[in-house]
Amino acid sequence: MLTFSESRQRTLNTPDEIAAYLGETFRAMQEDGPFKPGDEVAITSRSGLPPEIGIGDVGIMLCDLPNQLFSWVWVFTAGGQQMAVQIQTANLAKREPAAGGEA
Template sequence: MKGFSMVTVTETSTRTLSSPDEIATFLEQRFAQMLAASPFKPGEAVRIADRAGLPSDLGAGDVGMMLLDVPGAWSHVLLLTAAGMPIVLQVASANLAKRVAAEAADA
């Protein structure tokens, strides 16, 4: 069709959760969807690719351990401070990258 361009439609739905079991099931499903959509998996070492907003004494070696990535927003990452103390921080997911084997061998 000449002059036609693609149209994106956003649909929403409403669902009532009426028991703790239904809420738990909903949260389990949502968590599974988040994990499936994430480029990072829990327990995976990640590289800090951009230190914007991250103080220099956090994230020793520009390496962290992924705890939870909420796609498109923030990741909860286990980091080391310059003093060697483990700390869990929220880091912008866009500032993280996969850590490749060559980087791991050099560390």
């Protein structure tokens, strides 16, 4: 077994180059993630999540990047407001439709 580190240097000279690089990197990371934007997710553990956030233990995935501890999920609050929150990715699962085909 061999373990080593590599380093490379790249110069981005313009805002357009920076934006293009960030966009490419973001798209590549999203392709590797378990969730895609718009996926319905179930909150499988409420660890660290206040009871007034994430009503129904469901939400919509906004952003999940691999090797990150948290994902951004759109949920309802107890007051009926929609809110984007960070939830531990390990506490989420793709939501299965209810019996009878209703989501």
